[in-house]
Amino acid sequence: MARVTIEPWTRPAFQPTGATATAMLVVFADDDVLGAAPDLQLKGMVPAGSPVAALDLRGHHHxxxxxxxxxxxxxxVRTIAERDLGDLGRLDDAKCCYSVTVTVDDxxxxxxLQLAWAVAAALARQGAFAVLDVHAVTWLPGPAVADLPADRPFVVQREVxxxxxxxxxxxxGHPVHTRGMVKFGRPDLVAGVAADGIEHTAQVLNHLARMLAEGHVLTPGQLLRFDGQRTLRVEPYEPGGAVPEVNLNNEGLLLV
Structure with a gap:
């Protein structure tokens, strides 16, 4: 059977900023699933030229x-695990986890990102049962990660x-914000809206997140026009006064 060529997830609108991008996954297992001589079998699971030298894989015993x-x-994080995983008995009993970190400049x-998920998938195929996407703050069951097709297309909603x-x-108003944009070396996005504007604002943030993932840059003072009706101004996100703290763990931009 011919081996599938894994195409890289591209950034067609890339603009350099000098920023660092980092992906971090924490992968839980009942016990050590790699042993003394780990073989992740990544050949054919990541694109050629993936930054393997930037991979930091560590095992942690409770x-x-x-x-x-x-x-x-x-x-x-536990509250989100209850939402995403359900019963947390196995998570509580886990004696081992692995941190998968890939950090690259600009x-x-x-x-x-493809490399980080490929490593998590390899761990899941070895028996790991839960994966925390640290920056997006979402959980996935191990079997779902193990089954991720290596040649799947990029979907921003899976990363942010x-x-x-x-x-x-x-x-x-109601704070609406992204989490996970540091995975692209871009700031997270924050907006405050009335309750009836949450859904539309979420759609706008999804669109902008995709643009940033593709390499676009938003700058303070920039004006963005949507639907011919709504104009948003980009400002630095600086909590204080009427602007609430949403604990991004990343730089942010406020859309006003």
Whole structure:
């Protein structure tokens, strides 16, 4: 059978910024699934030229660092795990996890993301059962990651999450924002809207996230026109006063 050629996820509108892009996945397993001589079998699973030298794969045993490992399955991340995974008994009992980190400077393509997911998929095929996308703050079951086609197209919604806060901030509205844009070396996006504007704003943020993933750049002072009716101004996201803190763990841009 002929081997499928894995095409790189491209950035057709790439503009250099000097920013660092990083993907980080935390992969949970009942116990060590790699052993002393790991073989991830990545050949044919990532595009040629993937930044393998930038891959940082580490195994973590609960007994050696319980606080570090438990930090990825507690607090607010646990609430999201309950939403995405359901029963957390196996997650609580896991004795091992792996951190998969790929960090690159100003990437002209998105092969670093393909590499990170290929490593997570390899771990899942070895028996790991849950994957946390750290920057998007989403969870996937291991079998779903193991089954990801290596030649799948890029879909921004699989890499970036959208959050709409249910409680409005006085003078700002309901915060709607992205998480995960650091994976492209781009800032996350934040907007404040009335309740009836959440859905439309989410669509706008999805569109802009795709543009940034493709390499576009948004700059403070830039005006964006949508649907011939709505104009948004790009500003730095600086929490304070009427602008709420949404804990991006990344730089942000505010759309006003």
């Amino acid at each position: 007994a050696d660092g319980p606080e570090w490992m438990d930090g990825w399955r507690g607090g607010a 990437p002209r393509d998105l092969t670093h 999450s959208l959050t709409a806060e249910t409680t409005p901030a006085p003078g700002f």
